[in-house]
Amino acid sequence: xxxxxxxxxxxxxxxxxxxxxISRDEREKVISEAGYNTFLIPSDDVYIDLLTDSGTNxxxxxxxxxxxxxxxxxxxxxxxxxxEETVRELFGFRYLVPTHQGRGAExxxxxxxxxxxxxxxxxxYFTTTRYHQERNGGIFADVICDEAHDATLSIPFKGNxxxxxxxxxxxxxxxxxxxxxxxxVTVNLAGGQPVSMRNIREVRELTARYGIKVxxxxxxxxxxxxxxxEQEEGYExxxxxxxxxxxxxxxxxxxxxxxxDCLVNIGGFLCLNDEELFSQAKxxxxxxxxxxSYGGMAGRDMEAMAIGLRESMQFEYIEHxxxxxxxxGDRLLEAGIPVVEPIGGHAVFLDARRFCPHLTQEQFPAQxxxxxxxxxxxxxxxxxxxxxxxxxxxxxEHHRPKLETVRLTIPRRVYTYRHMDLVADAVISLYGRRExxxxxxxxxxxxxxxxxxxxxxxxx
Ligand code: P70
Numbered sequence: 001x002x003x004x005x006x007x008x009x010x011x012x013x014x015x016x017x018x019x020x021x022i023s024r025d026e027r028e029k030v031i032s033e034a035g036y037n038t039f040l041i042p043s044d045d046v047y048i049d050l051l052t053d054s055g056t057n058x059x060x061x062x063x064x065x066x067x068x069x070x071x072x073x074x075x076x077x078x079x080x081x082x083x084e085e086t087v088r089e090l091f092g093f094r095y096l097v098p099t100h101q102g103r104g105a106e107x108x109x110x111x112x113x114x115x116x117x118x119x120x121x122x123x124x125y126f127t128t129t130r131y132h133q134e135r136n137g138g139i140f141a142d143v144i145c146d147e148a149h150d151a152t153l154s155i156p157f158k159g160n161x162x163x164x165x166x167x168x169x170x171x172x173x174x175x176x177x178x179x180x181x182x183x184x185v186t187v188n189l190a191g192g193q194p195v196s197m198r199n200i201r202e203v204r205e206l207t208a209r210y211g212i213k214v215x216x217x218x219x220x221x222x223x224x225x226x227x228x229x230e231q232e233e234g235y236e237x238x239x240x241x242x243x244x245x246x247x248x249x250x251x252x253x254x255x256x257x258x259x260x261d262c263l264v265n266i267g268g269f270l271c272l273n274d275e276e277l278f279s280q281a282k283x284x285x286x287x288x289x290x291x292x293s294y295g296g297m298a299g300r301d302m303e304a305m306a307i308g309l310r311e312s313m314q315f316e317y318i319e320h321x322x323x324x325x326x327x328x329g330d331r332l333l334e335a336g337i338p339v340v341e342p343i344g345g346h347a348v349f350l351d352a353r354r355f356c357p358h359l360t361q362e363q364f365p366a367q368x369x370x371x372x373x374x375x376x377x378x379x380x381x382x383x384x385x386x387x388x389x390x391x392x393x394x395x396x397e398h399h400r401p402k403l404e405t406v407r408l409t410i411p412r413r414v415y416t417y418r419h420m421d422l423v424a425d426a427v428i429s430l431y432g433r434r435e436x437x438x439x440x441x442x443x444x445x446x447x448x449x450x451x452x453x454x455x456x457x458x459x460x
Pocket of ligand 1: 053054101103104126127128184188217257267
């Protein structure tokens with residue numbers, strides 16, 4: 001391992017939050033009371049929390065200073081104007097509609113841009129995104145390249161759209177039956193895999209011929225831009241902000257979960273270029289979120305978001321971010337642990353199919369692996385497999401994703417390399433007793449987004 005590959009933290013720490021490890025006996029009780037669902041574990045019982053990188057980031061001193069300058073006026077808050085100006089400059093979209101988080105923006109976009117029966121092609125599904133598309137009568141169509149569904153293929157830009165699949169869908173269904181293309185940068189459930197600038201450009205060229213709009217899921221756009229700079233010819237010396245802006249120049253708007261690449265704990269927004277769509281979104285935002293000048297966020301949240309978005313484009317920040325995740329992945333790869341390759345931007349994904357070959361997918365291997373990792377070490381992770389995928393709305397059958405994974409998600413600016421070592425050691429130790437991991441069955445299965453609150457028991 002070359003330590004130069006992993007830059008030291010580009011920050012010093014001036015506020016700390018103690019963490020605490022409870023005993024194995026206590027953890028056994030906790031996970032069984034949580035119904036083997038890591039979402040249901042009280043945070044105080046977690047040692048290292050890799051459930052998500054969503055809203056779990058550490059803010060900078062500047063962001064905290066910004067919080068003190070919150071303008072909590074019901075209408076026309078100056079923090080909104082600052083956020084609007086920042087997003088316009090960095091993303092290049094014309095209009096901004098703030099929302100309480102990413103799914104608020106997905107709700108608005110799905111309502112204004114999908115007619116029932118229309119297809120919504122995307123580079124792999126995401127849980128909340130697909131939910132809102134389907135709720136509004138859309139039919140999700142996966143147009144990501146086949147390689148993305150193969151955990152073992154280590155090739156760059158596995159988030160790319162398969163242009164042939166997209167073209168075939170458009171020609172088969174007719175352009176008027178395509179709502180828009182939803183282009184996620186990076187692709188969460190593929191393993192945090194990026195999309196190349198070339199692919200983004202080609203998606204734009206193809207859809208423009210048919211008059212089809214492209215909306216980005218911008219949630220981890222800065223991470224995507226880092227991969228472009230690192231791995232795509234012609235971008236090695238470009239400032240991050242230029243790369244992000246070029247990416248978005250090929251789209252008509254975006255949804256954003258600010259809880260990721262805006263380096264904040266809460267917030268989101270919808271961006272649009274089209275004036276008519278903007279006007280419809282504003283009519284709806286007052287129903288679901290709040291005034292168009294706050295959308296469910298406090299003034300201080302919008303200020304922290306504006307500052308955080310700019311910070312996330314500093315090269316030292318994003319380089320450390322992506323390479324810290326890679327450090328954990330490299331340690332696991334060296335120990336022969338099956339993980340999704342290459343290592344993506346926000347998380348390392350354990351490949352539960354190879355980790356637990358003794359379990360069938362219906363026995364929820366990734367769910368059980370996540371529960372067992374908690375038991376082993378107090379490390380909390382998240383299932384991203386058949387449980388997350390849910391059921392087909394019409395047939396009631398489980399969706400059976402090829403990728404059956406456990407996500408070790410790294411919050412931004414929160415943990416150190418030594419914490420990554422602890423996590424790696426825990427996974428390696430669990431791998432040594434992997435045959436003991438038992439299958440699970442549902443004791444409670446919610447009807448929508450079941451993974452959040454489902455409960456399970458072990459199959460003896
Ligand atoms: C995660 C979080 C949120 C998210 C995302 C992408 C690519 C939209 C959103 C929604 C939180 C989460 C969400 C559903 C299931 C589990 C966890 N991802 N697009 O941990 O944004 O959460 O702000 O409404 O990753 O990956 P928001």
